Amino acid sequence: MEDYFKLLYNIGYKRFFNKDEILFFEGETPKKLLVLLSGKVRIYKSTQPAKDIAPREKTLHYISAPNFLAEMPSLLKQPFPASAVCAQDCEVLEINLETFQKQCAENPNFYQQLIASLCQKIRILEALITESHLSLKDKLMSFLQNNTQNLxxxxxxxxxxxxxxxxxxxxxxxxxxxxxxRIETKKGKIILK
Structure with missing residues (x-):
């Protein structure tokens, strides 16, 4: 996949974003296809719980480089369904949509990479749907089991x-x-038994 991103350098423009810098807001219409070359991005939705309470953010997922960002709304020219903020310093390749589509027509392997990326996003969505029905205890245990190397x-x-x-x-x-x-803690870190 990284080899394909390197080929895109010729048709895109590299930009650098600092940690906590917004890439796009929910509801904005995409103007370019974005490819995350380095760093990590947090995808989130803002919710307004009550009139006098400040908006809250619900994290949907973290996307690590290299990866496409919001490819579906970009290619369909639909508003972004969520917002994106840099969780780390990031390098992003911005590609004109028409130029990208021309590149795909000339090299069908790009479509395969795009489809693979979309399938990965579908898996993330399936996990979010499944997780929404779990109790907090079950969510925590699932998170701990899936992230043992990072605990x-x-x-x-x-x-x-x-x-x-x-x-x-x-x-x-x-x-x-x-x-x-089922767990223990040591110096504020959780250890799964």
Missing amino acids: STLTQREIAKRLNTSPESLSRIIRELKTQG
């Missing part, structure tokens, strides 16, 4: 953010799981 670097606050819950709610579940002997 030594993740803070409980980061895990709470990824699970779209408050640190206080997560702390209650952690205490419960510790009592059950």
